Structure formats: C-alpha cells, structure tokens
Amino acid sequence: MMYIRASIFFLGVLATLFLGWAGLTMIPGLQIREIKPASALKPYKDQQLRGRAIYIREGCIYCHSQQTRPEGFGADQKRGWGRPSVPGDYVYDKPHLLGTMRTGPDLFNIAARQPSEDWHLIHLYDPRATSPGSIMPPYPWLFKEDEVFSKEVYAAKGERVVPVPEEFAPEGKVIIATHEALDLVAYLVSLNHTYSIEQKVNNNE
Ligand code: HEC
Numbered sequence: 001m002m003y004i005r006a007s008i009f010f011l012g013v014l015a016t017l018f019l020g021w022a023g024l025t026m027i028p029g030l031q032i033r034e035i036k037p038a039s040a041l042k043p044y045k046d047q048q049l050r051g052r053a054i055y056i057r058e059g060c061i062y063c064h065s066q067q068t069r070p071e072g073f074g075a076d077q078k079r080g081w082g083r084p085s086v087p088g089d090y091v092y093d094k095p096h097l098l099g100t101m102r103t104g105p106d107l108f109n110i111a112a113r114q115p116s117e118d119w120h121l122i123h124l125y126d127p128r129a130t131s132p133g134s135i136m137p138p139y140p141w142l143f144k145e146d147e148v149f150s151k152e153v154y155a156a157k158g159e160r161v162v163p164v165p166e167e168f169a170p171e172g173k174v175i176i177a178t179h180e181a182l183d184l185v186a187y188l189v190s191l192n193h194t195y196s197i198e199q200k201v202n203n204n205e
Contacts (some may be wrong), residue, residue, distance in 0.1 A: 037091040040195035044092055044187075051187025054180050055097070058139060065099035066108040066191070082109035082194045089193045104136055111192035120185040121162040121177050129168040142181035145173040 044052065055061070069076045070084035077084075085108055090096050114120065119130060125143050127134035146159065154161050154174075160182060162175040169175055177185075 032087060035087045035091060038088050038195060038197050041089065041092070041193070044190065047183050047186045048190045049187075050180075051183035051185065052097075054142075054184045055187060058184075060107075061097050061099045062101055063103035063136070064105070064107045065102050066093075066096075066106065067098045068106055068108050068193075076106065079105075080113075081106050082112060083197070085193060086197055088197065107188070107191055109192055109194050111189045112194045115189055117185050117189060118163055120188050121160075121181060122164055122168075124181060124184065125162055125164055125175055126168045129165055139181075142178055142184065144176050144178060145170060146176050148172065148174055 066085075068082045068085045071077045076082075089108075090098075123130045123136075124139045126138045126140075127136035128138075143162065146154075151161075154176075160177045162177050162181075164175045
C-alpha cells in the first residue's frame with residue numbers, strides 16, 4: 001500500500017516538473033524556432049558590428065531601449081518612434097539590446113529620425129551642443145583634438161573633422177572623430193526598422 005502511494009506521489013512530482021518544463025521551455029521554444037528576418041532587414045556590416053560593440057562597452061543600454069511598443073503600451077506610437085517591433089526585427093541582434101531603462105529616447109529607429117552622421121558625432125562629443133539641457137553624458141574619449149589646418153590636410157591625414165559649434169569646441173582646436181566614434185555612428189545610422197512587415201516575419205502562420 002505504501003509503495004503505491006509513494007509511486008503516485010512520485011508520478012505527481014514528475015508530471016509537475018514535466019508540465020513546468022513544457023509550458024516554460026518547450027512550447028515557447030517551438031513558437032520562436034521558426035522566426036525569419038523580414039526581407040528588408042539586412043545583417044549588420046563589419047563596421048556596424050564594431051560600433052555595436054562600442055554601444056555595449058559604453059553602456060548606452062543603461063539609458064536607451066531598443067523596443068518600440070504598440071498602441072496601448074505607453075506613448076511610443078504617439079511619439080513617432082516607429083511601428084511596434086516584432087521578433088523578426090531582432091534575428092541579427094546577438095545579444096539583443098532591448099534594454100529596460102528609458103532615461104533617453106528609444107533608439108530602435110533612431111536612423112529614421114536622425115540620419116545625419118555629423119549630428120550624431122556632435123551629439124556624442126557633447127550632447128548639449130545639439131540638444132540644449134541634455135542630461136546625456138558626453139563621450140570625449142571617442143574624439144581627439146587637432147590643430148586648425150586646411151581641408152586638404154585633414155583629407156591627406158584621413159581625419160574626419162566634426163563640425164562642433166564654436167562655443168562647444170576647445171579654443172583654436174578642431175575635433176576629430178576616432179575610428180570608434182565613426183563605428184558607433186555607423187551602427188546608430190543603421191538602426192531603422194520602419195520597413196513594412198506585411199511580408200511574413202514570423203512564419204508560424
Ligand atoms: C545617463 C543616460 C544616458 C546614457 C548613458 C546615454 N544616453 Fe543617449 N540620451 C540620453 C537622454 C536623456 C537623451 C535625450 C536628450 C538628448 O538628445 O541628448 C539622449 C539622446 C540620445 C540620442 C538622440 C535620440 C533622439 O531621439 O533624438 C541618441 C542617438 C543617443 N542618445 C545615443 C546614445 C549613445 C550611442 C549612448 C552611448 C554611447 C548614449 N546615448 C548614452 C541619455 C543617455
């Protein structure tokens with residue numbers, strides 16, 4: 001009698017564990033196994049991937065999310081941050097950078113709002129130069145200073161001059177973007193997921 005009770009108890013434990021595993025691991029796994037990228041979504045290029053690594057290193061994710069929410073979940077749609085994101089938007093994001101904090105705006109479609117590389121370079125050098133009163137920290141270590149030369153000299157040196165407004169630039173100096181700044185900006189201006197997802201992103205259907 002005791003053995004029967006013990007085995008029923010044991011089977012109950014097994015069934016509970018199995019249901020938990022099936023509900024939390026197996027079924028969601030099956031649901032997301034087949035997600036394909038939208039045909040308009042391109043894999044990142046090398047420079048964009050290097051920029052992405054800098055985005056991670058500099059901790060941009062602590063203030064910026066990369067997930068646009070549907071109507072009814074916050075004001076993303078009213079703010080014009082782009083259509084709600086879908087799983088197929090993230091297939092090339094390893095690891096994904098969804099983020100949980102929004103001290104600054106969502107960046108999933110920043111390139112649609114702000115495609116200018118120069119704007120991003122100036123903003124990273126000193127956010128207050130483009131956005132008065134911004135509380136975003138500056139990233140001066142992504143830039144270096146050089147003397148004032150003619151355009152041809154910078155071209156010969158392969159240097160990208162950042163058009164920082166005079167009052168934000170050190171006196172008598174010119175601000176040059178490092179490779180890291182250029183990589184990061186290449187990544188930022190690639191963040192545009194406003195393409196149509198009418199073609200099936202999720203081929204569960
Ligand atoms: C301490 C929080 C904080 C951190 C860290 C931070 N940001 Fe920001 N960011 C903000 C805030 C606040 C704004 C809005 C004001 C502004 O435009 O500067 C902003 C704005 C932006 C914008 C413009 C968004 C728009 O919709 O116009 C971009 C692009 C951006 N940040 C990129 C970055 C990148 C790249 C990093 C990492 C190198 C970073 N941010 C780190 C707070 C932050």
